[in-house]
Every structure is written in C-alpha cells, then in structure tokens.
C-alpha cells in the first residue's frame with residue numbers, strides 16, 4: 475500500500491520559532507515520496523526563508539494572497555490539487571483566523587477553498603495556549619473535524635518550561651502517514667508481539683538476544699495507520715513504542731510474562747502477529763543473590779520456554795496467525811516447516827547472514843509462506859514498507 479508516495483501535501487507555516495523544525499518535516503515528506511508545496515505566512519518568513527522552503531520542497535512557495543501561476547489563481551489550484559493540509563507550527567493568531575474564516579493569507583484562502591483533511595500542530599507559550607479564547611477557537615476547529623497534534627510540554631521560546639511546544643517532527647510525520655493511509659483494517663483488534671524477552675539468571679544478569687523490536691513496531695504502526703486497534707506486547711526494545719491513539723502497549727520481560735499477557739488478550743483479537751524473538755530457554759532457577767565468580771568453570775541449567783506462537787496455533791477458535799522465522803540456513807525448507815508445525819496462516823521468514831543481519835537493521839527482506847508453500851518474496855526495503863506489504867497479504871486473506 476502506498477502512503478505518502480504519489481500524494482500532495484500542503485505545509486502551512488505560522489510565525490513561531492518552531493518553524494525551523496518544519497524544515498525537517500518537509501525533508502521527511504519529500505524523502506517518503508510526497509510532493510509538497512509550502513505556504514508560509516508573512517510572519518513565518520521572519521523565521522525561515524522562502525529560499526530554504528523552496529529548496530527543500532523543490533516547489534515554489536505560496537506566499538501572496540493575490541498569487542497566480544500561468545493565469546491560474548494559486549490558492550484555488552492548490553486546494554483542488556492537495557490531499558492534505560498540515561499547519562506546523564499553528565500559532566495562536568493562525569488558529570484564531572482559521573476558526574473565524576479569515577482570508578488575509580494565501581494559506582487561509584487555500585484552507586477555505588479545501589474540503590479534505592487538515593492537521594494542525596499548535597505551538598505557543600503556555601498561557602496563550604491555555605487562554606479561554608485560544609481554547610474556544612481550538613474547540614471550533616476540533617468540531618469542524620480538524621485534527622490536532624500536541625502541543626507537548628518542554629522548552630519554550632521564552633526559556634521557560636511548560637505546555638505549548640510544537641509536537642515532535644517524527645510524531646507529526648507519523649500522524650500524516652496515518653491520515654494518508656486508507657483504513658482497510660478498521661474494526662480489527664490485532665495483537666503484536668515484539669522485541670526480545672529477558673530471562674533472569676540472578677538480580678543482575680540475564681539471557682536475551684539481539685532483537686531490536688523494529689519489525690514488530692513497524693507492524694504495530696502500520697496496523698494502527700490502517701485503522702486497527704493494536705495491542706503491542708513487547709520485551710525491552712531499542713526503539714520506543716509508537717505513541718498513537720490506537721496502539722496500547724504491554725511491556726513485559728520474560729517469555730512466561732509474554733505468554734500470560736498474550737493469553738489475556740487473545741480472545742479479543744482477530745489477528746495475532748508473533749514477531750518477538752522469544753528466548754527458547756530460561757535458567758532453571760533465578761538465583762536470589764548475585765552469582766559469585768569463585769569457580770573457574772560453571773554450567774547453566776536451562777529449561778525450555780513456552781512457545782507462544784505454537785500455543786496460539788492450537789487454540790480453537792484461533793485468530794488469523796502470522797509467525798516470523800529467522801533462519802541462518804536452508805531458509806525455505808525450515809520456514810515452511812515452521813509454518814506447518816505452528817499452524818500459522820502466514821509465516822514471514824528472514825534469512826540472517828553477515829550481509830543481511832536483520833537484527834537492529836532498518837531494512838528487511840522477507841519470504842512469506844502459507845500452508846501450501848512460498849507465496850511472496852518481499853525485496854529488501856524499509857521495515858515500515860515491509861510491514862505494509864505483509865499487511866496487504868493479511869488483508870486479502872483475513873475474513874472479518
């Protein structure tokens with residue numbers, strides 16, 4: 475599924491210091507394949523230059539209320555062309571003008587001419603944000619269906635700390651992707667396991683693995699963007715779980731914790747994706763005191779952990795089940811066998827080699843199997859994109 479690629483986004487910029495952070499947002503959107511036109515207000519151009527905006531967006535800016543292009547009225551043309559208008563930062567003044575239908579900036583004229591989705595990222599001092607006038611204007615915009623992200627708490631332009639900082643560029647970018655993605659999994663409750671598990675040896679040491687959790691997080695994000703309600707059960711990951719309204723996170727440590735949490739949730743989900751790198755074994759006992767290094771040699775007694783995916787495969791009724799397999803040899807044979815043995819509807823296999831370490835990487839390459847064998851080869855690309863391609867196959871087969 476394409477998200478930002480082939481979409482056109484209008485970025486409005488208000489006159490606030492966080493305008494400099496919007497430059498990075500434009501860069502991210504361009505990198506993801508979107509075309510972008512920037513509409514800065516007069517005040518915004520005191521903070522960022524037209525030259526920077528045009529260079530990053532590779533497109534002429536909309537700066538003047540009476541602007542035309544080859545005889546066409548620019549704000550009307552833009553309103554018909556664009557898929558989404560994002561205003562970052564949305565200042566107090568811009569919010570007030572939007573709420574009351576002012577049209578003294580080309581950005582406001584474009585907004586009035588546009589009938590599609592709008593996202594604003596407010597940014598201002600705490601008292602300006604909390605002022606009843608601003609809050610009343612925000613309420614008007616919210617009731618009109620305009621989406622609002624932030625503001626966050628943090629460092630403000632005045633040097634004070636408080637609520638009013640523009641949401642992070644990453645959060646705005648993720649929100650934009652979610653808004654552009656068709657909601658073909660709306661109504662689905664999905665369970666995703668991600669990251670490693672940690673099996674304690676004593677109060678200080680543990681057994682674990684190199685899983686970063688990136689693939690599981692990419693799947694959770696992609697599911698949420700497509701409208702599913704996601705339950706993300708995860709071990710300690712090197713990535714932060716996404717803060718999206720329809721992702722609920724359940725941090726756990728051991729395989730047994732993960733199994734317990736998964737079994738609590740499974741009756742309520744139609745789809746379960748087991749992406750976690752669950753430790754196959756745990757120490758037979760967790761020693762209460764730190765193990766001393768008094769002996770030259772020592773042995774660890776290990777006991778097998780429960781297999782969560784296999785447990786889910788044996789349920790009846792069971793959710794649509796997607797497993798993962800990381801193999802270092804004979805990928806196709808081992809992966810298909812795993813799909814059969816663990817009763818998966820789909821199994822995604824990645825070959826781990828020195829050249830393709832997978833763990834911790836931002837990209838992945840996957841073979842997808844069903845009960846009849848290999849059905850899809852997903853070429854090496856970003857884990858976010860791989861997640862959407864896996865979900866395209868899930869969507870074709872999931873009955874709900």
Ligand code: C5P
Nearest residue numbers: 748749750752780781782783797798799
């Ligand atoms: O058997 P193997 O570990 O290769 O299987 C990988 C798949 O099984 C993954 O989907 C993983 O999340 C799942 N798994 C599990 N519980 C285990 C071991 C693996 O759910 N104890």
